Amino acid sequence: MTVAAPAVLLAVAACVAFALRKRVAGVARLSLGAIGLAFIAVSVTPPDTTARLLDLDLRASDLGRLAGLVLLATIGMLVLDVFLDEPAYNFFPSALLAGAVALAVLVVSSPIVILALLLIGLLVPVGTFTYQVHRNRSVEAAIRHFSFVVLGGSLGLGSLCVAASLPKDQPAITVVLLVVLLFVAFAFLLAAIPFHTHAALLAGEAPASALALHFGVLVPVTFIAFAEILAASGLLPAIVQVNKVQDLLLGIGLTSALGGALLAAGANDLRRLVVYAVISNLGSALVGIATLSGPGIIGGIATAIVTGACATQQLLAAGTLERRAAGERPNVTHAPLAAGAFIAGGIAMIGAPPLVTFPGHFFVDLIAYALSGFAGSALVAAAILLLIAQLRAGVRLFAGSPEEWRIEPRPVAGALGAVILVVLLAGGIAPDPFLRPIAAFADEFLKALRPL
Amino acid sequence: MLYLGLIALVTLVANSVTRLRAVAVAFVAITFVASLIASAAATASQVAVTAVAGLASAGILFVAAGDGSYGEDPGWRLWLGTFTAAIVTPLAYASFRTIAGEPASLPLVQDGSGVVVEVAGTWLLSSGVAIMLTARSAVRVSLAALVMVTGVQLLARLAPEPRLAISLALAWLEVVVALGGAFLIVNERAVRDA
Numbered sequence: 001m002t003v004a005a006p007a008v009l010l011a012v013a014a015c016v017a018f019a020l021r022k023r024v025a026g027v028a029r030l031s032l033g034a035i036g037l038a039f040i041a042v043s044v045t046p047p048d049t050t051a052r053l054l055d056l057d058l059r060a061s062d063l064g065r066l067a068g069l070v071l072l073a074t075i076g077m078l079v080l081d082v083f084l085d086e087p088a089y090n091f092f093p094s095a096l097l098a099g100a101v102a103l104a105v106l107v108v109s110s111p112i113v114i115l116a117l118l119l120i121g122l123l124v125p126v127g128t129f130t131y132q133v134h135r136n137r138s139v140e141a142a143i144r145h146f147s148f149v150v151l152g153g154s155l156g157l158g159s160l161c162v163a164a165s166l167p168k169d170q171p172a173i174t175v176v177l178l179v180v181l182l183f184v185a186f187a188f189l190l191a192a193i194p195f196h197t198h199a200a201l202l203a204g205e206a207p208a209s210a211l212a213l214h215f216g217v218l219v220p221v222t223f224i225a226f227a228e229i230l231a232a233s234g235l236l237p238a239i240v241q242v243n244k245v246q247d248l249l250l251g252i253g254l255t256s257a258l259g260g261a262l263l264a265a266g267a268n269d270l271r272r273l274v275v276y277a278v279i280s281n282l283g284s285a286l287v288g289i290a291t292l293s294g295p296g297i298i299g300g301i302a303t304a305i306v307t308g309a310c311a312t313q314q315l316l317a318a319g320t321l322e323r324r325a326a327g328e329r330p331n332v333t334h335a336p337l338a339a340g341a342f343i344a345g346g347i348a349m350i351g352a353p354p355l356v357t358f359p360g361h362f363f364v365d366l367i368a369y370a371l372s373g374f375a376g377s378a379l380v381a382a383a384i385l386l387l388i389a390q391l392r393a394g395v396r397l398f399a400g401s402p403e404e405w406r407i408e409p410r411p412v413a414g415a416l417g418a419v420i421l422v423v424l425l426a427g428g429i430a431p432d433p434f435l436r437p438i439a440a441f442a443d444e445f446l447k448a449l450r451p452l
Numbered sequence: 453m454l455y456l457g458l459i460a461l462v463t464l465v466a467n468s469v470t471r472l473r474a475v476a477v478a479f480v481a482i483t484f485v486a487s488l489i490a491s492a493a494a495t496a497s498q499v500a501v502t503a504v505a506g507l508a509s510a511g512i513l514f515v516a517a518g519d520g521s522y523g524e525d526p527g528w529r530l531w532l533g534t535f536t537a538a539i540v541t542p543l544a545y546a547s548f549r550t551i552a553g554e555p556a557s558l559p560l561v562q563d564g565s566g567v568v569v570e571v572a573g574t575w576l577l578s579s580g581v582a583i584m585l586t587a588r589s590a591v592r593v594s595l596a597a598l599v600m601v602t603g604v605q606l607l608a609r610l611a612p613e614p615r616l617a618i619s620l621a622l623a624w625l626e627v628v629v630a631l632g633g634a635f636l637i638v639n640e641r642a643v644r645d646a
Contacts (some may be wrong), residue, residue, distance in 0.1 A: 056617035110614050116621035119628075126632045130639050134646050139639045143590050146597070146632055151584055154600035157622075158577050158607050165566075165610035177547055 003051040003058040003107050006038040006068070010100035018093035028083035031092045035076045035099060042068045042103070047437075057109040061444075062437035063301070064106035067224055070305055074216050074312050075099045077416045081316050082209045085412040086323070091209055094128045097121070098213055102221045111229040112160050118225045119153035121218055122189065128210035129202060141205040144198040152188025152195075155181050163235055175238040179245045182235070183252060186226045190219060190282050192252050193259035200263075203275035208319025211271060215278045216312030223282060223304035227289060227297065227441070231448040240292065240449060249290035250371075254378050256283025261385035265392070270318035270330060270342065273393050274311055277349050280382055281307040287379060288364040291371050292449060297442040298435060299363025305438075306357045306424065307349065313420040314345035320413035321397070332398045335408040339397045341417020346390035348424050350383060356427030356434055458485045459572045463579050466595060467533050470525045472517035472637065475595050479510045482576070486602050489572050493609040498619040502605050505623035509598055509630035516634035522591075522641060529586040536582035537575055544574045569609050576603030590640045594633025601626045 013034035017027045047065060051058040075095050082091045101121030108114050129142040159181035166174070184195075191199035202211065230236055239245050260280030267273040281303055288300025320338040321330035332339040351361030361383065369376030408414065427434045462485055466478035483506025491499050517523075526533075580600030587593045605622045609615075 054617050054620070055614040057614070110617060112608060112611060112618050113614070113621045116618070116625045120625055123628050123632045127635055130635075133639050133643050139590075139636065139643055143593055143636050143640065146590075146636060147584055147587070147593050150597040150600060150629060151581065153625075154577060154580065154597075154604050157604040158573070161573075161604065161607035161611045162570075164612060174547060 002041070002045055003049055003060045004053055004104070006041040006045075006072075007100045007103035007107070009041065010034055010038050010096050010103065014093045014096035014100060017096055021089045021093055024087045024089050024092075025083070027089070027092045028079060028087075031079045031096055032076060032083075034096060035072055035079065038099065038103065039069065039072045039076070042072065056113060058107045059109055060107055061441065063224070063441035066434065066437040067220070067305055068103050068106050070309065071102050071217050071221065072099060074309060075213070077312065077419070078209055078212055078216070078316070081412050081416055085320065085410060086207070086209055088128070088131070088207065088209065090127050091213075094124050094210075095213055097124045098217055102217060105221055105225050105228075109232060111233045112157060112164065114225050114229055114232075115153065115157050115160060118189070118222060119149060119157075121221065122149045122153070122214075125210055125214050125218070128213065129206040131207055136205050137201070138205040141198070141201040144201055148188050148191075148195070148198040152185040156185030156189070159185065160229070160233060163233060170238075172238075172242055175235065176242055176245055179235055179239055179242075180248060182229075182233075183245075183249055186222070187252050187256075189222050190226070190256075190286075191279055192256040192283060192286065193263075193279060194255070196256075196260075196279055199275055199279065200272070203272045204269070208271060208315050208322070211275070212312045212315040212319075215275060215315065216308045219278065219282065219311075220304045220308035223285060224301060227301060227445065230289070231441075231445045234448075236292075236445075236449045246290055246292065250287060250375065253283045253286030253288075253290055254375060256280065257287060257382040258283070258378055258385075261382040261389070264389035265385045267389065267393075270321065270393060270397075271315065273389055274314040274318060274345075274349075277314075277346075277386055277389065278307055278311045280386055281349065281351075284361065284364050284379055284382065287368050287375060288360075291367045293367050294439070294442045294446060295363040296367040297445050298438050299360045299367065301438045301441065302360030302435060303351070303357070303364060306360060306427075309420055309424065310345045310348040310357065313417045314342050314349065316413040317342035317345065317417055320408070324408060330397065333406075335411070335414065337407060337411040337414020338417070341414050341421070342397065343390075343394050344417055344421045346394065348421070350386045350390060354428040355421075355424040356431055357424060358428060359431050359435060453568075455485065455489045455568050456571055456575070459489065459575060463537070463576065463599065464530075464534060466599070467526060467579065467583060468530045469523070471520060471523040472591050473514055473520050473523075475523065475591065476510045476514035476517065479513065479595070479598055480507060482599065482602055483507060483510065486572065486576070486606055489568055490606055490609050493566055493569050494615065494619070498609075498615060501616075501619045501623045502626075505626040506602065509626050512627070512630040512634045513594060513598075513637075516637045518638075518641065522637075524587075524589045524591040526586075526592065529583075529592075532586055533579055533582035537579040540578035540581075541571060541575045544578070545571055566610050569606050573603045573606030573609075576600065576606065579603075590633060590636040594630070594637060597629045597633055598626065601629055
């Protein structure tokens with residue numbers, strides 16, 4: 001039960017938080033306490049601890065532990081930001097439940113259960129996406145998000161159920177159909193281009209903290225779940241034998257990487273820029289998985305995890321800047337520390353050294369070049385476009401007069417951004433503790449790829 | 453064979469009604485027929501978990517309606533959804549009929565080979581996709597989501613271990629889908645009434 005304890009703790013805390021949600025200060029403290037306890041429980045659980053709950057096998061893997069700690073820390077920062085800077089009573093139960101689901105996804109071994117839990121997690125923030133419903137299109141955005149998640153999730157679950165029930169040695173066409181359905185399902189869930197319209201609408205209409213919960217926590221979990229499902233579903237050996245399927249994943253990844261970067265370069269507001277940058281980075285990460293190689297898998301998962309942290313840093317900063325700007329165009333004069341955090345997040349998002357975001361991007365770009373010159377060039381082009389997009393946003397933000405800069409009165413987003421930057425920097429200087437658990441998972445993935 | 457006719461009929465009814473409360477009642481019928489079909493391939497406890505989740509979801513939609521007048525008229529979308537399911541289901545069955553690895557018979561009532569479970573699951577999944585793609589409001593989006601999840605629950609009966617965990621996870625998913633749909637219906641109505 002020690003394996004399941006952190007997820008159960010957060011789920012119980014979410015129920016309590018929902019019951020007491022109108023007492024914002026108390027629920028915020030309860031949420032922070034529960035997240036802290038879950039963090040400690042995940043830290044002290046030894047790797048490879050196994051358990052059985054009902055008829056389900058649970059396992060605390062190295063990658064699950066690393067991702068769990070990163071995601072819990074991210075949720076903790078989001079809760080702190082909402083508590084201190086942007087009180088919203090419906091956020092805390094959603095954040096706790098999203099954390100519970102994320103931890104459960106990371107320890108469960110059955111692909112169908114992983115995807116079912118993931119869908120629950122992706123649907124929970126619907127309650128936080130809708131706000132000021134008479135003044136914006138947040139309900140429409142939430143409906144579209146709900147539709148895409150259920151559509152993609154049901155297709156994915158259907159394909160996994162059929163794949164699990166098939167006897168071995170199926171015709172190639174059957175395997176291709178199932179894998180294509182699974183890839184399209186995850187393209188919906190990850191908002192990969194061209195299945196991204198719900199993310200575009202959310203970026204414009206949902207609150208920044210809810211967006212950060214989705215793109216900073218749930219989207220990285222979705223990516224990890226995708227890799228885990230591929231490894232556990234038994235479809236990998238068949239995927240290797242049918243090149244077209246691998247090419248499809250590569251195509252989705254490259255389209256998303258380049259398309260996301262292009263859209264980011266043309267984005268007119270900070271939140272859209274961040275969302276498109278996340279889509280672009282996840283496209284690169286998909287390319288890494290599509291290479292079906294050790295460095296590609298390590299790079300892909302590393303990119304997905306740190307992209308979540310960068311997205312959180314940038315979205316919280318963007319939210320603070322927009323609130324302080326009060327309808328005007330956000331500028332450094334409104335919140336200098338938040339602006340600094342946004343720029344730091346932008347540098348991390350493009351994978352610049354010496355931050356820990358660099359190794360993931362480097363591995364994926366390198367292995368993509370080894371696979372094909374076009375794929376490598378496309379990823380480098382995407383990185384350059386993202387750099388341009390972040391520079392453009394930075395120039396717009398810092399277009400004010402230096403004499404008018406004053407530290408904002410409650411610099412929560414700026415302080416949290418500084419903490420994330422320090423962690424990313426420390427991870428870049430000593431990347432081994434970060435990359436080693438991912439490498440252990442990559443080893444398991446490759447064993448599932450070639451079981452003999 | 454009889455069950456396939458029943459599931460097609462109740463899906464058509466749920467798809468065609470215009471009031472949300474009628475949709476909720478029709479979804480109870482879908483849950484009932486799906487449970488009957490699933491009982492051939494699952495234990496009583498697994499079927500009970502799924503049936504209770506279906507009833508709870510229907511109840512949530514019924515309450516979310518607020519009154520008997522709220523809903524969405526499907527119009528021509530009803531036929532698009534029905535014909536899409538009618539075309540996709542045989543195609544999917546032809547593609548994945550290798551599940552049993554041998555030719556399956558289609559008896560009138562009993563389903564020993566799992567073929568009725570598979571066809572009914574695919575029917576519900578494809579119907580749900582068609583309803584979802586043509587929906588204009590949260591009412592039909594919620595119906596589509598619940599129909600799709602019910603289809604997945606049927607397909608999951610064919611999967612091996614862990615069957616109870618899968619039943620529980622999918623049952624919770626169905627309830628969360630219903631809660632999310634109800635939340636969106638209530639908020640959308642608030643916007644429209646304003």
